[in-house]
Amino acid sequence: GDSVTQMEGPVTLSEEAFLTINCTYTATGYPSLFWYVQYPGEGLQLLLKATKADDKGSNKGFEATYRKETTSFHLEKGSVQVSDSAVYFCALRANDYKLSFGAGTTVTVRA
Amino acid sequence: DAGVIQSPRHEVTEMGQEVTLRCKPISGHNSLFWYRQTMMRGLELLIYFNNNVPIDDSGMPEDRFSAKMPNASFSTLKIQPSEPRDSAVYFCASSLEAGATIYGYTFGSGTRLTVV
Numbered sequence: 001g002d003s004v005t006q007m008e009g010p011v012t013l014s015e016e017a018f019l020t021i022n023c024t025y026t027a028t029g030y031p032s033l034f035w036y037v038q039y040p041g042e043g044l045q046l047l048l049k050a051t052k053a054d055d056k057g058s059n060k061g062f063e064a065t066y067r068k069e070t071t072s073f074h075l076e077k078g079s080v081q082v083s084d085s086a087v088y089f090c091a092l093r094a095n096d097y098k099l100s101f102g103a104g105t106t107v108t109v110r111a
Numbered sequence: 112d113a114g115v116i117q118s119p120r121h122e123v124t125e126m127g128q129e130v131t132l133r134c135k136p137i138s139g140h141n142s143l144f145w146y147r148q149t150m151m152r153g154l155e156l157l158i159y160f161n162n163n164v165p166i167d168d169s170g171m172p173e174d175r176f177s178a179k180m181p182n183a184s185f186s187t188l189k190i191q192p193s194e195p196r197d198s199a200v201y202f203c204a205s206s207l208e209a210g211a212t213i214y215g216y217t218f219g220s221g222t223r224l225t226v227v
């Protein structure tokens with residue numbers, strides 16, 4: 001079935017460091033790919049998405065490129081801030097209604 | 112747009128009591144999802160409604176859990192009787208379902224349930 005595997009955390013970084021969170025997927029057909037972010041005590045918010053191969057999603061300084069050849073959708077940010085501390089979820093939506101989530105990666109940014 | 116609205120934000124109840132969680136999806140969205148989030152199991156899809164009809168309830172843990180969607184703007188998740196292991200954050204999400212996969216979900220802020 002459709003599934004997403006993302007790197008395990010927790011990840012701890014210093015402010016202004018480079019962040020990468022790896023995400024790979026298994027799916028039939030042509031899924032859309034998403035990154036969601038969950039700040040402490042809040043619900044999940046859509047961070048960015050890409051709906052076809054080679055698309056790049058971007059938002060708030062975060063980027064991810066849909067790589068069909070490597071079945072990946074890695075999240076990157078060039079210079080993180082303390083306010084980026086959150087849990088990040090990779091997700092895919094393939095041929096039906098279901099959004100399949102990864103396990104989540106906890107990111108902590110220290111001042 | 113007010114987003115997906117859930118109530119209450121926090122609920123503390125005693126074991127054996129009935130608990131009802133409420134959700135108002137985004138107007139115009141025709142798909143609604145209930146999720147449960149715990150440290151041990153992460154995000155679990157409990158039930159999915161499309162056009163107010165339950166389509167997939169395979170994630171509902173047991174008969175103590177039930178969900179309804181009487182109209183396009185309201186859904187409830189009920190636990191009766193509640194048990195301590197039901198303690199979790201319950202999220203409602205809604206989505207457009209226009210036959211395409213490009214739409215993500217919009218989540219509510221969740222209800223943190225504690226059963227003592």
